[in-house]
Amino acid sequence: MAMTEDEKVFKDPVHGYIYVHDPLIWDLINTREMQRLRRIRQLGTTYFAYPGGDHSRFSHSLGVYEVIRQMIQAFDRNNYDWPHQYDRLAMISALLHDVGHAPFSHALEKVMGTRHENWSVTIIGHPESEVHQVLEAAEPGLSGQVADVIQKTFPNRLVVSMISGQLDADRLDYLMRDSIATGVDYGTFDLARIIRVLRPLEDRLVVRRSGIHTVEAYLLARYFMYWQVYFHPVSRAGEVLLRTVLERARELVRRARAPFETHPALFPFLIGKVNMEQYLSLDDASLFNAFSVWQDDEDPVLSDLARRFLDRRLFKEYPWTPALDGRLGDVRQLVAAHALDPNYYCIVDETGTVYYDYYLGSQREPGPENAIWLYDQATGVLSEMSGQSLPIQAIAEEHRPVRRLYVPAEVLADERFGKIVEG
Numbered sequence: 001m002a003m004t005e006d007e008k009v010f011k012d013p014v015h016g017y018i019y020v021h022d023p024l025i026w027d028l029i030n031t032r033e034m035q036r037l038r039r040i041r042q043l044g045t046t047y048f049a050y051p052g053g054d055h056s057r058f059s060h061s062l063g064v065y066e067v068i069r070q071m072i073q074a075f076d077r078n079n080y081d082w083p084h085q086y087d088r089l090a091m092i093s094a095l096l097h098d099v100g101h102a103p104f105s106h107a108l109e110k111v112m113g114t115r116h117e118n119w120s121v122t123i124i125g126h127p128e129s130e131v132h133q134v135l136e137a138a139e140p141g142l143s144g145q146v147a148d149v150i151q152k153t154f155p156n157r158l159v160v161s162m163i164s165g166q167l168d169a170d171r172l173d174y175l176m177r178d179s180i181a182t183g184v185d186y187g188t189f190d191l192a193r194i195i196r197v198l199r200p201l202e203d204r205l206v207v208r209r210s211g212i213h214t215v216e217a218y219l220l221a222r223y224f225m226y227w228q229v230y231f232h233p234v235s236r237a238g239e240v241l242l243r244t245v246l247e248r249a250r251e252l253v254r255r256a257r258a259p260f261e262t263h264p265a266l267f268p269f270l271i272g273k274v275n276m277e278q279y280l281s282l283d284d285a286s287l288f289n290a291f292s293v294w295q296d297d298e299d300p301v302l303s304d305l306a307r308r309f310l311d312r313r314l315f316k317e318y319p320w321t322p323a324l325d326g327r328l329g330d331v332r333q334l335v336a337a338h339a340l341d342p343n344y345y346c347i348v349d350e351t352g353t354v355y356y357d358y359y360l361g362s363q364r365e366p367g368p369e370n371a372i373w374l375y376d377q378a379t380g381v382l383s384e385m386s387g388q389s390l391p392i393q394a395i396a397e398e399h400r401p402v403r404r405l406y407v408p409a410e411v412l413a414d415e416r417f418g419k420i421v422e423g
Contacts, residue, residue: 010062014176014191018066024138025065025091031130032280033099033123037061039283043178044105045238046229048312050182053229057098063173067195068094068162071169074195082200086159089142092135093149093163097170099123099131103284107239111246112269119279121147126276157203166372167198167205167215175222178229187225189218199375206375206382215372216389223395231351233404237314240406244344245291245305246270252299301341315347316412320403323421328405330420335411345411351402 008020020026028034037058046053068091075082100119102108109115123129124147135143148154149163162169172191179187197211207215229235253270269282294306308314324331332342372385386396411417 012059012063012066013180014063014173015066015070018062019069022088022091024088024134025095027134027138028092028095028131029062031134033129033131034058034061034095036280036283037098037101039285040101040103041105041284042174043181043229043235044107045242046105046178046182046232046235048238048314049232049234050184050229053178053182055177055181057101060174060177061095061098063177064097064163064169065091065095067169067172067191070195071162071198074198075200078196078199080199083156083158086156089145089149090159090162092142093146093159094169096120096124096131096146097150097163100279102279103282103287104239104242107242108246108269108287111243111250112272112274114274117150121151122276123280124150129276158200158205161203161205165205166370167194167207167218171222172218175218175225179221179225182229184225184228186228187221189221190214194218201373201375201382204373206373207385209374209376212374212385212389215385216391219372219385219392219395231402233317234314236349236351236404237317237406238309240347240349241305241309241314242287244347245294245302245309248299248302248305248344249290249294252302301344305344313409315345315406316409318405318407318412318421320348320405321421324405327420331405331407331411331417334414334416334420335407337416338408338411338414340408340411345408347406349404349406 006021006023008026010018010020012018020029035058038056040057041047042055042057042060043050043053072082072084072087072090097120098116100121100123101116102112102114102119106116124131124135124143126132132143135146145154149160152160152164154160164170172194175187176189176191179185193211193214197208197214198205199208200206250270269278288310291306291310294302295310297303297306328346328348332346335342335346338345373382374385374388375382386393407417
C-alpha cells in the first residue's frame with residue numbers, strides 16, 4: 001500500500017504513527033459511532049489504581065486497525081500466501097470491533113446483561129447508523145461481512161483469527177497500550193518482532209518456530225497484566241462499587257421512582273429496554289453526570305454509594321479464606337450492624353467471572369482457535385505453544401480464580417470483623 005497525498009496520520013504512543021491510506025477507513029473513523037468511543041475509557045475503573053489508565057476505546061480501536069495493517073504488510077514482505085481480497089475487510093473489522101462498547105469497560109455489561117459484541121453487530125447492521133451507511137455506500141453487503149467477522153461466523157477463519165484469536169490484533173494492541181498508559185514495564189513486549197514471526201497458514205495464524213521466545217514474552221506480559229492491572233484489587237474495588245450504584249438505581253426504578261426519568265441516557269438501561277439510538281447516547285460522561293445527581297438523592301443508599309464512587313472512597317478488600325465459606329452470613333450481619341444494607345455493602349468478587357483471561361492452552365480450552373501454534377518450516381509440523389514452553393505450560397495449567405470480599409473500610413476496621421474471619 002503506497003502512500004498518497006490523501007494519507008492521514010495519527011501520532012500514537014504505541015505504534016509511533018497510525019497511517020490511514022483508504023478514504024473508506026477515514027470516513028468510518030469520522031462517523032458518530034466511532035467518535036463516541038473517545039468518550040469511553042478503555043480500562044473502566046482501573047484509573048482508581050493507575051491514574052494514567054484513562055485512555056479511550058477510540059485510541060485502542062485505531063491501534064487494532066494499525067496492527068492489522070502492519071500484519072498485512074509483513075505478509076507481503078515475507079511472500080506469504082495471504083488473500084489480498086480481504087485486506088480492506090480485515091482492517092475495517094479491526095477498526096469497528098469495539099464500536100458497540102458500553103461505558104466503563106465491561107462493568108455496565110454485567111449489570112445490564114448486555115454484550116458489546118452484540119451491540120457492535122447491531123450498530124454495523126442498522127440502516128440508520130452512520131457506520132452502516134458508509135459501508136454500504138462503499139460496497140453493498142460490506143456491513144454484513146464486517147458483522148460476520150466480528151461475530152466469528154465469516155467463512156474465512158484466517159481473517160477471523162486476526163481479529164479474535166490468541167495472537168489477535170486486539171490483544172497485541174491493548175496489552176501494549178494499557179501497559180504504557182498505566183506505567184507498568186512488565187506489560188511490554190516486542191510487538192514488531194511478533195508481527196514478523198506471524199504467518200498465515202491455511203485457515204489460521206501460526207508462529208514461526210524461531211519466534212517462540214518472543215511469544216513467551218508476550219504471554220508472560222499478558223499474564224502479569226491480568227494479575228497486576230486488570231485484576232488489581234483496587235481496580236476491582238472500583239468496578240464493584242460501580243456495579244452497586246447501578247444495581248441500587250435499577251432497584252429504585254423497579255419501585256417506580258419517577259425522578260430517574262430525568263436521566264434520559266441511563267433510564268432505558270435501568271428499565272431494560274434499550275434501542276440503538278439510546279445505547280449510542282450513553283458514555284462515561286452520562287454515568288458521571290447521573291452519579292453527580294444521585295449523590296444528593298433522597299435514597300440514602302444510592303446517595304452514599306454514588307458519593308463514595310465519585311470521591312474514591314472504595315470498599316476495602318479482604319482476601320477470601322476457607323474460614324469465610326461458613327461465616328459470610330456473620331459478616332453480613334456485622335455490615336447490617338453498621339446500618340448498611342449487606343446487599344450493597346458486602347460483595348464477593350471473583351476474578352474467574354471477569355471478562356479478561358490469560359492463556360490457558362488447548363488442554364483447558366480445546367479447539368485450534370484457543371491455542372497458539374508453532375510452525376516448523378523445515379518439517380511442516382505444528383505444535384501447541386504450552387507443550388513446547390515450560391514457562392507457558394506453568395501459567396496455562398495454573399488458572400487460579402481469586403475470590404475477594406469487599407466491605408466498607410469502617411466494617412473492615414471493626415474488631416468484630418477480625419474475630420469473624422479469623423474464627
